[in-house]
Amino acid sequence: MNINATLLAQAVVMIVFVAICWRYIYPPILSVMQEREKRISDGLEAAKKADDSLEEAKLAFDKELNQAKAEAADILEKANTRASQIVSDASLKAEAEAEKIMVSASTSIENETNKAKEELRQQMSDIIIDTTQKILGDEISKEKHEDILKKAAEEL
Amino acid sequence: MAKELTTESYIEHHLTNLTCGKTPEGWTCDPYKVEQMGFWAFHVDSLFWSIFLGGLFILFFKIAMPKKINTVSAPTGAQNFIEMSIEFVEDNVQSLFGSVKNTLIAPLALTVFVWILLMNLMDLVPVDFLPVLAGHIAYAVAGEGVEWIKNPESFYFKVVPTTDPNITLGMAFAVFVLTIYYSITVKGLRAFIAELTLHPFGKWLIPVNFVLEMVNFIAKPISLGLRLFGNLYAGEMIFILIALMLFFSSIPIGILGFGLHLVWALFHILIVALQAFIFMALTIAYLAMAHETEEH
Numbered sequence: 207m208n209i210n211a212t213l214l215a216q217a218v219v220m221i222v223f224v225a226i227c228w229r230y231i232y233p234p235i236l237s238v239m240q241e242r243e244k245r246i247s248d249g250l251e252a253a254k255k256a257d258d259s260l261e262e263a264k265l266a267f268d269k270e271l272n273q274a275k276a277e278a279a280d281i282l283e284k285a286n287t288r289a290s291q292i293v294s295d296a297s298l299k300a301e302a303e304a305e306k307i308m309v310s311a312s313t314s315i316e317n318e319t320n321k322a323k324e325e326l327r328q329q330m331s332d333i334i335i336d337t338t339q340k341i342l343g344d345e346i347s348k349e350k351h352e353d354i355l356k357k358a359a360e361e362l
Numbered sequence: 363m364a365k366e367l368t369t370e371s372y373i374e375h376h377l378t379n380l381t382c383g384k385t386p387e388g389w390t391c392d393p394y395k396v397e398q399m400g401f402w403a404f405h406v407d408s409l410f411w412s413i414f415l416g417g418l419f420i421l422f423f424k425i426a427m428p429k430k431i432n433t434v435s436a437p438t439g440a441q442n443f444i445e446m447s448i449e450f451v452e453d454n455v456q457s458l459f460g461s462v463k464n465t466l467i468a469p470l471a472l473t474v475f476v477w478i479l480l481m482n483l484m485d486l487v488p489v490d491f492l493p494v495l496a497g498h499i500a501y502a503v504a505g506e507g508v509e510w511i512k513n514p515e516s517f518y519f520k521v522v523p524t525t526d527p528n529i530t531l532g533m534a535f536a537v538f539v540l541t542i543y544y545s546i547t548v549k550g551l552r553a554f555i556a557e558l559t560l561h562p563f564g565k566w567l568i569p570v571n572f573v574l575e576m577v578n579f580i581a582k583p584i585s586l587g588l589r590l591f592g593n594l595y596a597g598e599m600i601f602i603l604i605a606l607m608l609f610f611s612s613i614p615i616g617i618l619g620f621g622l623h624l625v626w627a628l629f630h631i632l633i634v635a636l637q638a639f640i641f642m643a644l645t646i647a648y649l650a651m652a653h654e655t656e657e658h
Binding site for chain 2 (some may be wrong): 210211213214215219220221224230231234239
């Protein structure tokens, strides 16, 4: 157990090993570890960003959806109003038309009736005159008894 | 067996390193000529395991870690283990070093921690297993021709490098050199000398200051090395004593020794990790002190 040159040899060996570790072993391991650490923190940050943007997109989506719903409701209401208006317009118009047709029909019926009445009166007076002439002979002429005929016609 | 196996020789065998050095007759690993080698002798076993385990550390950390970042799936298995150790070291460096930026400190701490942990873990391999294996290999390779390998059992081979004070003090010495280097480059030579001479009594007692500060300065690496050595040496010693219970006494004591061995091994895992951590933490702390520029 003497102290001898082993001590110096071991000191040299140690310096050599430390130098190898310092130069070739430690830096690559450390750089791998640091790179991975960076990757992980980057990944976490990206995940957080993605989460945020997802939240944002959800909010925007909800907003758009609500807007679209409101618009649709609006359109529907307008359409309903318009449809009911059209229906009421049409029914009014139809009623007016019907009225008009009725009025014109009744007028024309009256006219026809009057015309027929006049014609009948005329024919009646002619028949009466004719018959009377035949009975009385030529004592009664159409011209002489114009007034009487007219009276009779009016009484009919 | 050439020598009678006694408890004394058993313990001595386990505490002696395979030492190779230069004698007047040339290079040899003969354990009987260690005295003649003087300072320029090497503990081949300690250095072998130290370099082997250091290489294992480098290789494992190089191979298990993918060169490019895996973007598809989470890291698995060995890579997780490596990243865990790196984070552990980074945390410690961060807490002791604070804002000072020095890219050498963390790799140094990592190397020291993992390497010492591996060396300490060799303590958990049964005490006779590797020495006897190494003895047989040496006997098979060198054979009868070499005079000092008389038989496989008497071949000295110490497995745990951190139970060799040369290894622990060698590492402490390397840390000490780094401390001086950074003290001078970061603070400047003037400030460094001033720190050693102008405390704690001011400029009129420079010699006293210098002696006091020098003791303080030198004590750091020595205590750093001896703390690790002492803890592991004591642990190894207890393993050897427990092993003696198994081989040199009656069956009941042998069974007790078996239980004790298990208990001590479990407890020793704690010491193994703790001492590696302490060595690393103190290495960081000493280098942090070398970077502190303000007066204290």
